[in-house]
Amino acid sequence: MSTLSLRLPNSLHNEVKSLAKKEGISINQFISSAVAEKMSSLLTEEYLLGRSQKGNRSSFLKAMSKVPDVEPETYDKL
Numbered sequence: 001m002s003t004l005s006l007r008l009p010n011s012l013h014n015e016v017k018s019l020a021k022k023e024g025i026s027i028n029q030f031i032s033s034a035v036a037e038k039m040s041s042l043l044t045e046e047y048l049l050g051r052s053q054k055g056n057r058s059s060f061l062k063a064m065s066k067v068p069d070v071e072p073e074t075y076d077k078l
Contacts, residue, residue, distance in 0.1 A: 006031070
């Protein structure tokens with residue numbers, strides 16, 4: 001495990017401290033979780049962008065043409 005020295009504005013530190021206490025976790029756990037969530041978001045965006053660049057519109061339309069045009073089940077309607 002690595003140690004990281006982090007400078008936060010007092011207002012942000014106080015809010016993090018309050019939220020961590022409310023969640024019943026340490027400030028370190030709270031910040032680690034926040035960093036992991038942000039990384040997940042950015043990496044997912046990067047992954048999806050890469051996948052979209054490999055996409056082919058005609059292949060997509062061909063696949064979609066195989067989907068039957070039927071009304072959704074009652075439980076599945078919006």
